[in-house]
Amino acid sequence: MLITLPHILSPDELHRVRPLLDKAPWQDGRDSAGPQARMVKNNEQLPHDCEAAQTIRHLVTAGLNRSATFFSAALPLRVFTPRVNRYGGQSNSYGAHIDNAVRLKGGEAGSPAYVRTDVSCTVFLNDPDDYDGGELTVHDTYGTRGVKLPAGHAVLYPGTSLHQVTPVTRGHRLACFFWVQSMVRSDEQRRLLYELDMNLLSLRERHGETAETTALTGTYHNLLRMWAET
Numbered sequence: 001m002l003i004t005l006p007h008i009l010s011p012d013e014l015h016r017v018r019p020l021l022d023k024a025p026w027q028d029g030r031d032s033a034g035p036q037a038r039m040v041k042n043n044e045q046l047p048h049d050c051e052a053a054q055t056i057r058h059l060v061t062a063g064l065n066r067s068a069t070f071f072s073a074a075l076p077l078r079v080f081t082p083r084v085n086r087y088g089g090q091s092n093s094y095g096a097h098i099d100n101a102v103r104l105k106g107g108e109a110g111s112p113a114y115v116r117t118d119v120s121c122t123v124f125l126n127d128p129d130d131y132d133g134g135e136l137t138v139h140d141t142y143g144t145r146g147v148k149l150p151a152g153h154a155v156l157y158p159g160t161s162l163h164q165v166t167p168v169t170r171g172h173r174l175a176c177f178f179w180v181q182s183m184v185r186s187d188e189q190r191r192l193l194y195e196l197d198m199n200l201l202s203l204r205e206r207h208g209e210t211a212e213t214t215a216l217t218g219t220y221h222n223l224l225r226m227w228a229e230t
């Protein structure tokens with residue numbers, strides 16, 4: 001299931017982070033890739049502790065917290081510390097790969113936390129007009145889809161999918177990405193819950209609260225109770 005989350009960052013917020021990105025200490029993206037991904041990964045990323053990464057992380061987290069769609073689609077239990085990456089010049093692509101199933105979420109106080117990568121999220125930090133290529137291509141059970149969204153918009157896709165970023169041939173593609181360990185591990189079950197939740201929302205908008213929406217809301221929560229691990 002691929003889901004677009006519009007306006008995770010506002011134009012004002014994007015305007016604020018742009019100068020930080022221009023002077024940020026970009027590093028070789030291979031440093032954080034597993035052995036298979038390392039062979040096909042060719043981009044740059046920011047260290048977690050630099051000003052640009054910290055500011056973007058803070059804004060993206062706040063944007064996600066405002067998004068009811070993000071909550072309903074991802075049912076987040078743990079979120080991996082968002083990373084910021086750049087594609088362009090000599091470091092312009094990320095070949096087909098599947099992300100490591102478990103990532104260590106470092107840098108926080110206390111014991112290290114592992115995040116199972118059930119859901120992947122990319123937040124686009126600049127507009128498609130700024131660059132050529134740089135399409136996120138996701139191969140899932142419903143076929144192959146290419147994604148290139150306006151600045152500030154995000155896409156959620158299953159962590160289980162083979163995916164790539166096609167070569168950027170002009171300009172730079174800037175994005176923030178992270179993984180979510182979901183309360184519901186199965187993509188199929190998450191999809192059913194999401195569809196039920198979204199349809200309930202529009203039923204309520206159209207007809208108000210009815211005996212049927214109340215009953216179906218109960219069904220939603222009972223399914224979530226059956227499938228969620230917290």
Ligand code: NI
Nearest residue numbers: 097098099163
């Ligand atoms: Ni990946």
